[in-house]
Amino acid sequence: MNAELAYKKVFGRPESLKDAHTHYCPGCGHSIAHRLVAECLDELGLREKTIGVPPVGCAVLAYNYFNFDMVEAPHGRALAVATGIKRVEPDKFVLTYQGDGDLAAIGTAETIHAANRGEEISTIFINNAIYGMTGGQMAPTTLVGQDATTSPGGRVPKLHGRPIDISRMIAICEGTVYVERCAISSIKNIRRAKKAIKKSFQCQLDGLGFSMVELLSPCPTNWKLTPKDAWAWINDVMVKTYPLGVIKDSTGYEDKK
Amino acid sequence: MRGSHVVGEAAVRAGCRFYAGYPITPQNELPEYLSARMLDVGGTFIQGESEIASINMVLGAAAAGARAMTSSSSPGIALKQEGISYMAGQELPAVVINMMRGGPGLGNIAASAADYFQATRGGGNGDYRTPVLAPAGCQELAELTFVAFDLADKYRTPVMLLGDGLMGQVMEPVVFPDFIDLESLPKKEWALTGCKGREARAIFSMYLGQKGELYYHNLNLQEKYDRITASEQRWETVMTEDAELVVIAYGTAARIAESAIEELREEGMRAGLFRPITLWPFPVAPLRQVAKKCHKVAVFELSLGQMLEDVILSVGERAEIYFYGLPGGIIPTPADVAEFIHSSQKADGKVGRRIEV
């Protein structure tokens, strides 16, 4: 170390994240997403009034990593549980953190109706196009041709239907004020994702309605790619089915670039 | 006041400030009543998009510390089992009202009591119990709603209250207990209120650890259920001290049986009634005492024999057991039940049948 210079810390663990080592795979998008959520909560001073609802999925143990109150929900029901919490404690900050099966398969009804009612909740939707925790089955967001254990040889539209675009579906609801799709697949995308998450949190603070940030997220283990190649797969392949960008924005906020 | 409305008013007075439910006959009057009444007291009413969503909203509200309630009827209660199992594992308090109807499946909308197994044996997964209260009329609907919320909070468990299509619809005079002052209720030190000034709390039912964490959690739950069994049994006896035959019935069936027994007493027959009010914990010891003395019990249910199994477990060979049950929402008259009692007394098998133990 250069003895003459004094250093100040410019990056460290946010307070909304516990010191625990995660069980996530190397290169998993969850860990980065957790950190972005935690950073936004810290920056907005929300940790002590946050109540979160984790999914059933790889992030089922999120309460071991996030440093705020959390309650487990049955698979898919996070937005119904969050609705109950927010209505009873409207001055608390309520968020759900869900995967593609939780939010867009078993939880589809709860997701759409929470959005439709305009519940003042922020939802982080981790879309990794596969069911991670249970070992790589097809998700509603698995791409056509993408291999999964329950669509061996690749997803076939005639047999399996096409990947669902839940973000566009909930954007139709008037109660939804902001939906953006970002990705955890490059420095630029991670920075954009953080801005989107912060904006979604601001929507709740201003009482505007329901907002969601979809994060295309790498799953190196079940995609059978290295973390670096998983990023490339998102950037080159996944965004063709799930293009990044703002899907709905009726917040009226100016976009700070 | 109408039975369904009675439950709603009692819930509000008992401090319930969150209700989520989905319309299903024969309990629609309850959410309809609460859609206005809940707002009067500054609470929340949500018509959830399904019974599943509704129980999960109750889960969330309960986690945040509120007295929360949902209601439905038999097939809708089937949908709620996942949420109830989770809340049992998470030790969250809630009240679930089942205005029973004929089943299985869609069944019919008439009064039936064929959800005894579903309520007392648990339709959800795992080793858990929920206290089950069985009122027998509008006054008891009111009083037991208060009891349900108290039990739920005291033991941190979902509590079920069983009515039926008939009870929900009849109108009877009711004297309500007073409004509970929410501030007077004990604070919930486990509730999620934001972690200001304390460590973050997590409420969950999953224990994946390899050191027997789920095993110990289940033992703790069982210890709680043992405490409830020891302290919270409720039952009523009518004219059992000198009875030669005791009818065992709950809910609407008990009201019909009571009318039959009064007539039979006038004719000189010494019949009595044992009415469980908690179906779980079932009043085993009190029933045994009664059975030992009277030697004949006659189980009457609006089902094909569900409480019957608990009677067999309680009574065993201490008394002869007779059974008469009607599924599918058929309600017999007191005269029909009187014939059953006569038939049991004579052991002639004409109405109902003897149960071999």
Next chain:
Amino acid sequence: MAEQKVKGKIVIDTERCKGCGLCVEVCPNQRIEIADTLNKKGYYPGRFKENPKKGEKGCTGCAQCALVCPEVAIEVYRAK
């Protein structure tokens, strides 16, 4: 050998690191490499190449590595 004034430095928690290699990819000045010794979990963790050799650029404290680290295993410091 003259020491360069290096603007930034990082500290990698090697027991937390799972060797995903993303930090190596994004460092603009190639200041991180994968170690050849295992950590307790059985991963080859990232290792900070603190002292740049002649012709190499040093760490600037840009924090891109920390931004992409899934394990929050990197702390970044910049010269005051």
